Amino acid sequence: MPTDTELAYLELPADARMEVRLPALLKEHAELVAATRSEKLSQLVVEALAEKVSEELATVRTWKLTVPEQTELLRVLSAKTDATPALSKATQRAAKLFGEAAVR
Numbered sequence: 001m002p003t004d005t006e007l008a009y010l011e012l013p014a015d016a017r018m019e020v021r022l023p024a025l026l027k028e029h030a031e032l033v034a035a036t037r038s039e040k041l042s043q044l045v046v047e048a049l050a051e052k053v054s055e056e057l058a059t060v061r062t063w064k065l066t067v068p069e070q071t072e073l074l075r076v077l078s079a080k081t082d083a084t085p086a087l088s089k090a091t092q093r094a095a096k097l098f099g100e101a102a103v104r
Contacts, residue, residue, distance in 0.1 A: 002047070005054035010047065020045075 002010065029039075034044040065073065083091070096104045 002051070003054055005057075006047070006050045009050040009054065014046070 022060050030044060031041050034041045037044065
């Protein structure tokens with residue numbers, strides 16, 4: 001079953017083309033798998049690509065911060081801010097949905 005991230009990719013319009021060179025045996029086996037699943041080969045390939053990308057994207061998008069950058073980020077995140085009406089409303093809704101412990 002596809003994850004939410006995979007589904008998000010699969011629900012997008014297919015508006016870009018891509019040419020791929022692959023071993024003939026791999027293509028043959030992929031066609032066999034697609035036919036067994038009553039799918040087109042392109043559908044199987046897009047699903048496999050969406051799965052791999054959704055797994056790996058978090059790794060390649062990971063921030064690599066220096067110690068001073070980490071310190072500054074933690075300082076900014078832990079700084080007290082004035083609650084806006086929108087933030088107060090969102091906090092109340094989060095507490096209702098997830099419990100008081102989630103918003104402390």
